Amino acid sequence: MYSQNPSQDGPSGRLTLPIQTGLDDRVRELLDRLGADAVRNSDGTELPELVNELAVKVYQTYFVGRGDQAWADAHPEQRTRIYLMSERTPALAEGPLEIDLMARWFDQQVRPDSDCDIARWWQVIDRSLDKPLPAEAWELLEDGHTVRVLEPVPGHVYTVDFLAEQVWDPTQMYNYLTNGWQDDPTRIKESPYDVRHPQTWQHVREALAQWLADHPRVDVVRFTTFFYHFTLVYGPDAKERFVDWFGYSASVSVEAMEAFEQEMGYPLTAEDFVDEGYYNSPFRIPSKAFKDWIAFQHRFVTDRVAQLVEQVHAEGKEAMMFLGDNWIGTEPYGPLFERTGLDAVVGSVGSAATCRMISDIPGVKYTEGRLLPYFFPDVFHPGGDPVAEANSSWLAARRAIVRSPLDRIGYGGYLSLALEHPDFVERMEQIVEEFRALHERSGGTRPQTAGFRVGILNSWGKLRSWQTHMVAHALWYRQAYSYLGVLEALAGLPFDVDFLSFDDLADGVPEGIGVLVNVGSLGCAFSGGPAWEDPRLCATVRRFVADGGGLLGIGDPSGWPMGGTTFQLADVLGVDREMGWGLSTNRPLPPVAPHFITADLDGSLDVGEGTANIVCLDPKAEVLDSHQGSVRAAAHRYGNGAAVYLAGLPYSHQNSRLLHRALYWAAGREQDFGQWLAEDPRVEVAHYPQGDLLVMNNAQEPVETTVHLGDGSPWKVTLPPGGLEWLRAAPGQTDQGRPQ
Numbered sequence: 001m002y003s004q005n006p007s008q009d010g011p012s013g014r015l016t017l018p019i020q021t022g023l024d025d026r027v028r029e030l031l032d033r034l035g036a037d038a039v040r041n042s043d044g045t046e047l048p049e050l051v052n053e054l055a056v057k058v059y060q061t062y063f064v065g066r067g068d069q070a071w072a073d074a075h076p077e078q079r080t081r082i083y084l085m086s087e088r089t090p091a092l093a094e095g096p097l098e099i100d101l102m103a104r105w106f107d108q109q110v111r112p113d114s115d116c117d118i119a120r121w122w123q124v125i126d127r128s129l130d131k132p133l134p135a136e137a138w139e140l141l142e143d144g145h146t147v148r149v150l151e152p153v154p155g156h157v158y159t160v161d162f163l164a165e166q167v168w169d170p171t172q173m174y175n176y177l178t179n180g181w182q183d184d185p186t187r188i189k190e191s192p193y194d195v196r197h198p199q200t201w202q203h204v205r206e207a208l209a210q211w212l213a214d215h216p217r218v219d220v221v222r223f224t225t226f227f228y229h230f231t232l233v234y235g236p237d238a239k240e241r242f243v244d245w246f247g248y249s250a251s252v253s254v255e256a257m258e259a260f261e262q263e264m265g266y267p268l269t270a271e272d273f274v275d276e277g278y279y280n281s282p283f284r285i286p287s288k289a290f291k292d293w294i295a296f297q298h299r300f301v302t303d304r305v306a307q308l309v310e311q312v313h314a315e316g317k318e319a320m321m322f323l324g325d326n327w328i329g330t331e332p333y334g335p336l337f338e339r340t341g342l343d344a345v346v347g348s349v350g351s352a353a354t355c356r357m358i359s360d361i362p363g364v365k366y367t368e369g370r371l372l373p374y375f376f377p378d379v380f381h382p383g384g385d386p387v388a389e390a391n392s393s394w395l396a397a398r399r400a401i402v403r404s405p406l407d408r409i410g411y412g413g414y415l416s417l418a419l420e421h422p423d424f425v426e427r428m429e430q431i432v433e434e435f436r437a438l439h440e441r442s443g444g445t446r447p448q449t450a451g452f453r454v455g456i457l458n459s460w461g462k463l464r465s466w467q468t469h470m471v472a473h474a475l476w477y478r479q480a481y482s483y484l485g486v487l488e489a490l491a492g493l494p495f496d497v498d499f500l501s502f503d504d505l506a507d508g509v510p511e512g513i514g515v516l517v518n519v520g521s522l523g524c525a526f527s528g529g530p531a532w533e534d535p536r537l538c539a540t541v542r543r544f545v546a547d548g549g550g551l552l553g554i555g556d557p558s559g560w561p562m563g564g565t566t567f568q569l570a571d572v573l574g575v576d577r578e579m580g581w582g583l584s585t586n587r588p589l590p591p592v593a594p595h596f597i598t599a600d601l602d603g604s605l606d607v608g609e610g611t612a613n614i615v616c617l618d619p620k621a622e623v624l625d626s627h628q629g630s631v632r633a634a635a636h637r638y639g640n641g642a643a644v645y646l647a648g649l650p651y652s653h654q655n656s657r658l659l660h661r662a663l664y665w666a667a668g669r670e671q672d673f674g675q676w677l678a679e680d681p682r683v684e685v686a687h688y689p690q691g692d693l694l695v696m697n698n699a700q701e702p703v704e705t706t707v708h709l710g711d712g713s714p715w716k717v718t719l720p721p722g723g724l725e726w727l728r729a730a731p732g733q734t735d736q737g738r739p740q
Contacts, residue, residue: 002132002331003362004172004206008681011022012035012036012037012436013035013037013207013436014037014060014328014407014408014409014432014436014439015034015035015036015037015038015226015408015409015410015432015435016036016038016039016040016057016346016368016408016409016410016437017030017034017036017038017039017040017410017411017413017415017437018039018040018041018042018045018375018410018411018413018415019039019047019048019050019051019415020041020042020045020046020048020414020415020416021042021046021047021048021049021710022048022220023048023415023416023419023636024048026049026415026419027048027050027053027415028050028294030415030419030726031054031056033429034392034428034429034432035054035299035432035436036055037056037057038056038059038219038220038408038410039051039054039056039057039058039059039060040058040059040060040061040222040410040412041060041061042375042412042413042414043061043171043172043175043224044179044181044187045414045568047060047710051217051620052217054424055662057219057220058217058218058219058333058449059219059220059221059222059320060178060215060218060220060221060222061222061224061322062208062211062221062222062223062224063224064195064204064208064223064225064226064227064308064326065080065169065192065193065194065195065204065226065228065229065326066169066172066191066193066226066495067190067211067336067689068193068203068207068268069188069189069190069210070246070286070535071193071200071203071490072190072191072192072193073191075182075193075199075200076165076191077183077191078116078194078197078199078200078235079165079167079191079192079194079345080104080166080168080193080227080228080250080251080253081113081163081164081165081166081194081250081252081253081501082107082163082164082166082231082250082252083109083162083163083249083252083273083279084110084161084162084231084274084569085159085160085162085272085277086099086100086101086103086104086147086159086160086162086165087099087100087103087104087159087162087195088127088157088159089157089158089159090154090155090156090158090739091149091153091154091156091157091158092152092154092155092159093154093443096148096150096151096152096475097147097148097149097152097158098141098146098147098148099146099147099148099149099158099159099160100145100148101145101146101160101162102145102236103236104235104236105164105233105234105235105236105241106233106234106235106236106237106241107235108168108189108238109166109167109168109170109171109173109234110164110166110167110168110233110309110417111144111145111164111165111196112140112144112145112162112163112164112165112168113162113163113165114140114144114162116161116254116379116510117161117254118135118140118162119135120164120694121254121257121270122160122162122163122270123160123161123269123270123271123274124137124138124147124153124158124160124161124542125159125160125161125271125682126148126153126156126157126158126160126224127157127158127159127276128153128155128156128216128331129156132269132271133149133158134221135698137149137150137151138150138160138519140216143382144433144528146163147160147162147231148248149520150645154196155585155677157412159277161269161270161272161273161274163252163254163273163498166191166192166250167189168189168190168191169190169191169229169232169687170193170229170232170234170250171229171232171325171326171475172189172190173189173234174232176189176378177238178377178378179377180392186284192229193631194253194327195227195304196225196253196255196256196257196259196300197255197446201304201636204308204310205307205308207463208308208311208312209311211313212312212315212317216315217317217516217609220296220317220319220320220344221317221318221319221320221441222320222322222341222346223305223319223320223321223322223473224242224322224325224326225321225322225323225324225325225326225327225330226238226300226301226304226305226308226321226326226327226329226330226585227251227304227327227328227329228247228248228250228251228297228301228328228329229246229250229325229326230243230244230246230250230324230327230328230589231243231244231247231248231249231250232244232250232326233586242279243471243472244279244281244282244471244472244657245278245324245470245471245472245473246279246282246328246464246467246470246525247281247282247328248273248280248290248293248294248297248329249273249279249330249672250326251276251293251328251426252273252358254449255298256296256475256735257299260292260293260296263296264292264296268289268293269361269371269418272287272289272290272293273293273364275287275290280705281462281471282460282464282467282468282470282525283469283524283525283526283532284498284524284525285459285523285524285525285529286459286460286525292461293424293549294329294331296335297328297329298330298331298335298336299336300329301328301329301330302329302330302331302334302336302340304340305321305330305340305342306339306340306341309341309342309540309734313341313554318343318344319341319342319343319344320342320343320344320345320368321340321342321344321345321348321659322344322346322347323345323347323348323357323358323361323416324347324348324473324514325601331405331463332345332361332362333361333362333462333463333465333499334463335353335637337362337363337392337511338362338363342363342364343364343365343366344364344365344366344367344368345358345361345368346367346368346369346370346408347366347368347369347370348369348370348372348374348412348473349369349370349371349372349396349397349406349409349472350372350393350473350474350475351396351397351474351488351491351612352396352399352478352488352491352492353396353400353466353474353484353487353488353491354466354470354534355369355396355397355400355401355406355536356400356404356435356471356489356491357466357467359400359401359404359405359406360404360407360465360466365407365441366407366408367407367408368406368407368408368409368410368582369397369406369409369410369539370409370410370411370412371385371390371393371397371409371410371411372389372390372393373389373392373393373432374389374411374412374413375411375412375413375414375417375418375419376413376414376417379416380413380417380418380420380421380424384421386421386424387421387423387424387704389639390424390427391427391700392700394431394434394722395698395699395700396488396700397470397720398411398434398438398696399492399684399696399698400491400492401435401438402438402442402492402686403446403447403491403493403494403682403686404446405438405439405442405444405445405446405681407444408432409432409435411428423516428575431712432651434724437488438529438694440710441694441726442688442691442692442694443688445688445690447494447686447687447688447689447694448494448676448687448688448689449494449495449496450494450495450496450514450663450664450667450669451514451516451669451672451723452512452513452514452515452669453495453496453497453498453512453513453518453567454490454495454496454497454498454499454513454514454517454663455497455499455500455515455517456468456490456497456498456499456500456517457500457502457505457508457516457517457518457526457528458499458500458502458518458519458520458528459501459502459526459528459529459531460499460501460525460526461477461499461501461502461503461504462498462499462500462501463499463501464499464673465492465499466487466499467719468483468484468487468499468519468520469483469484469487469519469520469526470484473698478609479521479609479663480649481608481609481651482555482607482608482609482610482648482649482650483519483521483526483554483555483648483649484608484650484651485608485648485649485650485651485652485655486517486519486554486659488651488656489649489651489655489656489659489660490659492684492698493654493656493659493660493684494676494687495663498510498513499727500513500516502531502534502537503538504541505534505541506553508540508543509540509544509549513544513549514549514550514663514666514667515549515550515551515552515666515667516541516550516551516552516671517551517553517554518551518552518553518554518557518558518650518690519552519553519554519555519557520554520555520556520557520559520729521555521556521558521559521575521611522555522556522559522560523559523560527555527556527557527558528558528559528560529559529560530560531560532558532559532560532568533547533560533562533568536569538558538569540640541569541572542569542571544573544641545572545638545639545641546638546639546640546641547639547640547641548639548640548641548668549574549641549667550640550641550642550643550663550665550666550667551569551573551641551642551666552643552644552646552662552663552666553569553573553644554643554645554646554647554648554649555566555611555647555648556577556611557569557573557645558570558573559577561579561707565617566578566579569643570617571617571618571638572636572638572643573617573621573634573636573643574616574618574620574621574634574635574636574638574643574645574646575614575615575616575617575618575621575631575634575636576615577611577613577614577615578613578614578615579613580613580644580658587615587616587617587627588616588619589615589616589623589629589631590616590619590621590622590623591623592623592624592625592626593623593624595622595623595624596661596665596673597633597658597661597662597665598625598633598658598661598677599637599661600626600654600657600658600661600681601658602654603654604625605624605625605632605633605658606650606654606655607625607632607633607646607647607648607649607650608648608649608650610627610630610632610647610648611647611648612630613630613636614630614631614632614645614647615630615631616631616634617669618636620636620637620705621634621635621636621637622634622635628650630647631647632647632648633645633646633647635665641664641666641668642665642666642668644662644665644666646658646662653681653682653698653699654681656684657681660673661673665707674708674709674712675708675709675710675712676693676707676708676709677707677708678706678707678708678717679706679707679708680703680704680705681703681704682697682698682703683695683696683697683698683699683703683705683707683717684696684698685707692726692727692728693707693726693727694724694725694726694727695707695717695719695724695725695727696719696721696723696724697719697721697722697723697724699720699721699722700721702718702719702720702721702723703718703719704716704717704718705717705719709727715727
């Protein structure tokens, strides 16, 4: 199944392999078999002495903000802090109300910080009034985790926003619990410490200097990562309760908030971080205070990272950052990231979108993707099927790698587990060889793209490039997959993509944008919510489309009920969302008609969870799909431009093709569609500037299809499951030399 067995005398390199002690002979054998040119350890493993004999690059993980438990224990006041909220607690009777702060949190991970000035840094909030209580209206009891509200209003709901000490690092805790380290007496629970404290910062720099001196064989310091972990907090059952891969709630400290006030000129409160219990999720409209905090921490973190990188470079080593764990504040798409001087970024590739999140990062010498599965016992166990996960992971990643090449790939975890699955090792060998072949043939260049750019428009813009609609990296969420599919499809389609904030349109739509895309649920940061109250924004988009541009709206685009419509660009889209206020108005639903956009659909349109009650506002809007009286897809001419509406777009081969067609139609370029294209949507085509053509089967079944070349001539191709084939620049020849 999949690609042919790789040639044993083929190219080598571009691969990082995790190794561990006690496997010297197997490591030598596997390095030779896979052609790996770099090795690494993983969290919880040590590099064997064997590395001193190997002619490979050596990576070693380095933890800046944890790993020295003696320091953490000696300076508990310098451990990192996090803002948390208690349970929403109703006052159901007269008299004081007691709230247990830790009722739903894991007390081995966090505990309330009662050593700070709680009157200043904690808040008790009457959620029924949305107002904080004065400090004299509540008290902390002697147990340190119960707050008593002295005179609550019966029937009102109260919460406590409190600063908590992080006793156990979230990633180390996850690894500890996942791998059963509690049975290993050599494992200790590690506490994170905060470099915002000058004493800890000095200790961190001295510790790194000593570590560099003690590890002369290490070539690449793999920072995992730096100072502040994304928000990950467990409940009392020792299971994940809250996760936000972009969360800044664990980047707080009294010292940082005081420095913020001095620099920015206004104070922060606990509620600025707790945010009604949403903790400034990226789905929330970002407040001014939160955006300022991100920028403030970005300045601090990138400055500190640059100093550590200088230390690494002074020892003749490279500095690599892992995009995950303690990555908060680095912001690879932020304005100051390049000043860190980092040589490389490595990250976990869980999808095409997360692959592009890594490969598109500017300002580094190379990028590396850690392919799945991770060599952990949750997958590598008797009866497990790591090959299936490797197949699906690779097919998703490959689409993105072709469009924006990673420089390297690698794996992580415990090699001993992978070696117990020889079928997985064989599949890994095939994947690695295929990755190298892609690089060798393409020269690391990108294939050609459409003659117009696609602009993803939301509240975050460039800062969240390839990061929209994500909660916990690449995990599936019912409320998000219908929108995330847009990003997943775009990651492997032939378009140049820009991520634009609403502020980026202040002076008009940027040059080169052919189609704007606004996607998300009503009121979220990705659709925009109150941003659409600004008539200047609406006018800018209207003029852009009327002058020949395109708009693609998915879900609740420009959704913000006001002025008689739900979609503020309903006139452009030709459709609107009925909220139940306009039921007295008859809005006939035109019959569904064939259209260029839906020409490749085989069966019904999949809109995932969809968006209900979409009605035609303009009788001239063309309905492409409907269900139970609600429009699910529509196309609408507007002045010299066009708009497309979709009720949702989860990723699939068919939906990727639908998006491809919709963007060309909205841009007014449908006459150019069909060049360098396969008839079967499961097959995608990449055309390179030098003339070579790559044809990929993204499905796990064989496909026979016809590819239409640039001159319109057909090329019939049969591809095995997950297979690919090159058409040489010289006409009439494939890699197998068969005449066409």
